[in-house]
Every structure is written in structure tokens, then in C-alpha cells.
Amino acid sequence: MSQQNPVFIPGPTNVPDRLRRVMDMQTLDHRAPDFADTFQPVLAGVKRILKASSAQVMLFPASGTGGWEAAITNTLSPGDKVLAARYGMFSHRWIDLCQHHGLDVQVIDVEWGEGAPVEQYAEALQADSNHEIKAVLACHNETATGVVSDIAGLRNALDDTGHPALLFIDGVSSIASMDFRFDEWGVDIAITGSQKGFMLYTGMAIVAVSEKALQAMESARLPRCFLDFRDMLNANAQGSFPYTPPLQLIFGLSESIKMLEEEGLENVFARHHRLAEGVRQAAQAWGLPLCAKRPELYSDSVTAIHVPDGFDATALINHAYAAYGVSYGVGLGEVAGKVFRIGHLGSLTDVMALTGISTIEMAMHELGYPIQLGAGTAAAQAYYSKTRGELRAMAA
Template sequence: MNGQNPVFIPGPTNIPDRLRLAMAAQTWDHRAPDFVDVFHPILEDAKQVFGTTKGKVITFPASGTGGWEAAVTNCLNPGDTVLISRYGMFSHKWILLCQDHGLNVEIIEAEWGEGAQADRFEAALTADKSHRIKAVLATHNETATGVRSDIGAIRAAIDASDHPAMLFVDGVSSIGSMPFEMDAWGVDVAVAGSQKGFMLPTGMAICGVSEKALAACDAAACTRSFFDFKQMAAANAGGGYPYTPPVNLLLGLRESLDMLTAEGLDNVYARHARLAEGVRRAVSAWGMSLVAKRPELYSETVSAIYVPEGFDSDALTNHAYDTYGVSFGVGLGEMAGKAFRIGHLGSLTPTMALSGLATIEMCMADLNYPIELGAGVAAAQEYYRTGAPLAMAAE
């Protein structure tokens, strides 16, 4: 039956029935006086997920990439220098976007499987005596490699160098699934997307924007119109958008926030941590290794896993889809053909995770991988069955 199997890609994620039903609404006039009664609380309640009381939440009809573009074009000028570390496909794509907008990008190269190295940021910022660098960009959770970087340490590096640079963070595959502390970490623009931890279809970039970033908009000369923070914030204050909003996605976001609140954000984060550890136990039982090089780098939302020498990870994920109708993440960039990814975020439970582990084990057995059928599943089962069960909010 089509559509019955969960996906195990790191986004878009599985959509709970409760959210699909919330979005299955008849056309609603977004200029009607009662629309504001629903719209304003959405923006206010989303702040909790970002970890901010000081910033604004601003949404655009776009994917996370639109949020990246909004961060760059609203706060910077062509020719400005930004500092970013490249350690995966998505940090690489953010570099390309900055270059497309005429920015001077200083790149700290890091091996894929590593994260953003705060000490190297601090050295670069300390050396920048004239404060040429206007913003530091960091990918919180590098989806291509399953690596989580320490954003708090990057903020500490900026502070230790006594540098005024803004901090922009790609939180697309972390916000709503892993702890994110926009205010505590001094993040100026945090970018999320509807299709990951919020469990919705792709189509909405959700940005947390600090007062400092909004003030920077006044002097920023990068071309923008659709992604204008100030224009959007002004329209939001009046209860709408400067153009037609994605009303059904906003209704879905309202329900998503209710689900996250009902489960409790601490419980959401604990559930993701538990799902991730079960997957990691399975990987170890298979005798395989993660792309992430050390435990402190392990992502709670996606695990990138090296296949054994002589095997093709793309053949594995293709076999899973063609034979069993289940999607796993392919290897991206430097990981193409070398690693596959298991997404364990959003609307997912340990029971669902076990079905994914069992399926990928069958695929590996079909393709003559050197594994014992059931070993990874048993390792995850042993982990998941201990301790109190973690349940999502009812659909």
C-alpha cells in the first residue's frame, strides 16, 4: 500500500495525521479580521522552540534555503566579509549562496565528520583587528554527515575575541528536535524549516531574528524584496503578510506547536536523544562506523553511516526503496557512494525506528553485507526496552 511506510530521511519528515488534518482546511481569507487571532499567537508561541524571548519569529513561504538567503540579504552588504567553516554539504551550500550575493567568504576548512571548531573561529576573529568580518555563519546540525556543532562555544569564541560580528545559525535539522538557545547563545539569525522538527511539508522558512539583526537591516544594501525582514515584521504586526501567506501551512504550524507543547520540549529532546542512541547501538552491532568522528559530535536527528569497503551506499538505499518501499538518506557530496543516512527526527517513535533498522538490515543481507541479520535490531531493542517509554503527543 503506497504511503504506509515511514521515511527515514533527515527531512522532509513523517507528517502526523493530526497535522495533515489541520492543514486540510477550506480557503480562509487571510485579510479577514479573525485571521490575526490565529496568526499572532503562532509567531509568539514559536519563540519557545527557538529559545528566545527577545527576538522575533519571521516566516516566509520557502524552504530553509530561503531562510539562509533572508539572513544574508537583510543584514549584509555586497563586499562584506563573512566567516564560515565548511564541514559538509549544507555548510558548503551556504558558502555558495553567500558568494552568489557578492560577499567575501573566509572559509575555515574542516574534514567532513568534524564540526565547527570554535578555537579556529576565535583565532580568525582575534586577528581581524579592523573588524572586516561582519558575520559568523555556522551550521548547527550538518545533515550530510550527522554532525552537531557547539553553537555556545562559537558564541564564546566571538565574545573572547571581543568582536562585534553577528552570528547566523542554520538550525534547519535541529530546531524543534534538539535544544536550541537563541538568546543564551547570542544568535542573531536562526534558520529553521517547516519540514523537519515541525513535522510539516516543505514550504515555510521559519527564522528567529534578534534586535541586532533587525537593526542591521537599515544599513544592508543586498537586494531583497520577497525576503525583507522589516517589511514582513511590519505586516506581521498588523496581523498578516505583505503578500499572500501560506495559510494552510500556518494552520499546520499552529497544530505542530500545540503537539510539541503537549509533549513538552524537554521530552521532545529526550525522545530524539533516545532514538539516536538506539540507532547508534545498531550501527555498532553491524560493525560499522559513523561519519561523525567523536561522541560529542553525534547528531540526535540523523546518523550518517559508512558502508564497508567495496560496497556502494547508493545501491543500498536504492535497494531499500525499490524492494521494500522505504526511503533512507543517500550520501551527499564527499559521502556519495560511501555512506547512507538514517533520519531519526520529527514524528518518530522507537517502534518506528526499529522498523527502519529491520528494513535496512534486510537490504544489507540481500546485498551480502558482512552482517548478522537481526544483530542491529536486537541491539536497539535492548536499548529501547530499558527505562520508561517515551510517547509523542497523541495524533
């Protein structure tokens, strides 16, 4: 089977040839003095992408899950209370990780397809008059449901209630694809990974940390070693790592930042919005509802689409892969078998998106879905054709 088809999972994403060439490199000495010449500008570049001039950025050989663990173990102590909402599989998994570390998690359960419930966060913070809650956790973009949340609203909830809790945000499937404003939103720790909007291979957790969060290290008593912020920062200050770094990924990240800034961040965000809207137009033409409940919740990096009653979304995904060698995201957790996900982030164009739309449309047709063959593809084509000039004008 040909391996040339693009993937439409919401990460890992397609790796551009330009980045593959950069990462296809001979081993270098990461203790050599000139390693810092590449490494330190990468940290500065990540700050620009996150709009995080006030943050310290650290790179750990891990996935985004390692970033979650780094966030809590460096700032919290056993038994500390954290506030989190569960509105998808990844918000659920972060809650589970906290519970495994002996934290007292106050969970706000929300229907999957909704976003972070700002008002309920505010009520919980207001009720916490003794400030027992030490951190507030949320996923900016819930990858399982295709829902984006209002992080500025969470910061306002903290500020309006005068609550001193830290604000930790999972930006794994949003950062470098959708607008993320670390400084403006008052984020204390933001987490992403190399394999999503940065278009690299999996294997590097990218963590941005505020001064307030760094100060919390002084009293934090959860055990940590490999993910210790202090060890990493001390080594980074010397242009080095406390252990062997993911060298190829760091060189790839340097080139990825160049690609994003050459395109222009606002153009990157506009491209993702346009790709996403084409997918949403296709879903509407198929007569299939999105998992996200309202337009203001629609993600620009992944769309989760409900299948009709009596159909199995997992069987659809398996058929698309078996018949056409194209991968899509399966439903997870509460929406397993009920939705399929089309990832449209990272290295993707409207031509590639049309490939994904038309292929899943053929798979649905072959499995007897009540859709008109070609309807979704035509709707996306019409939208991309109509908006092609707008995107070109932005890039000019």
C-alpha cells in the first residue's frame, strides 16, 4: 500500500519535506559550545508563537502528557486541590493524571461537545473563600470533541473573584494552529507538543511557564526528577540540557518556527480557519451534526462529526483505512463509535483537505450512509473556491 496519502488525524500531523530534511541529520555533540547557537533561539521563537514574552520555555523529551505531568509536579504538593472541567477525553486524562499523583481534583462534569464552563469555574472559585484551590486546569482545544474554549474568560473568572490559583492550559492541539495569547490571557503554564501545529515527529513536550508558576516551585513537594523545571532551567542557562536532548526535534523546531513566521502567524490562523470551515460545510451538506454544540465552540484544528443512529463511526474509520489507506480520528470515550474526527491542522492545504473530505465521503457511501455522493466535496469545493482570493490577499 502506498504511504503517500496524507493523514487526517488530529495529530501527529503531516510532516513537511522541508522539516524531514532538516531532521535527517548526522549525530552532533549536544555538549559542544555551538549547540547553544541553535537551541537558545528556538526557545525565543517558541515564545513568539505563544505570544509569551514573559514566560520561560522548556523542552522535554516527552509527549504532551509529559507536559501535563511537568506542570503539576513542579508547582503542587500531595493533597493540593485543583479545579478542572471534564468535557472530553483529554480533559478527562489530565484529571486522571492529577488523581494518580494524589491531588484533590474538584471536577466539573460537562456534556461532551460543550467547552470549558466559565460560569461554573467562576462559581467554584467564588465559593473557595479560603483559596484551597491551587490551580485551575483547562484544555484550550478539546481534541476529542473538536471544541475550543474561552481561556480569556477563565482568566477573567480568576481575576473577578480575586483568586490566586495558577492557570494551567493544555494547548496541545491549538498552539501554532490557532491564536494563543499566553501573556494576554494570564496563563501560568501552557503545554503543547512537537507533533501537532509544529508539524514535527512526536517526542517533545513544549512547556511555557510564568514567573508566578516558577515561584510555586519553592514550596511544591510532589516528586519530580526527569521533568524538574529547576534542573532544566539551570542547564538551559548554559545552553545545554540536564540529559540527552531530542536533538533532531530541536533542529526541526528551529525550522518549523521559520516556516510559521515566513507564512505569518495571522495567515497560519486564517488558513486553519478556512480549512476547518470547508470541512464544516461538507458536514452540513452530508446532513451530519458536529459534536461541538455551537458555532462559537467550533475548533479550527479538528472537527468531530456525529454519524447517524445505527451506524458505527469506528467501522467507518476502519473501512476508509482498509479501502483507501487514509487515516481519520476515531471517537474516544463517551463519543466512541458515535463520531469520527477530521484533523485539519499543521501542514495542510485546501487541496489536501479535499482529498480527506472526498475519501471519507466515498467510505460513507460504500457503507450505506444516507448521504448524496459528492455533496460534501462540492460544498467544500465551493467554499474553498470562493475564499481562495481572500487567503491570497492576506498572504500578499
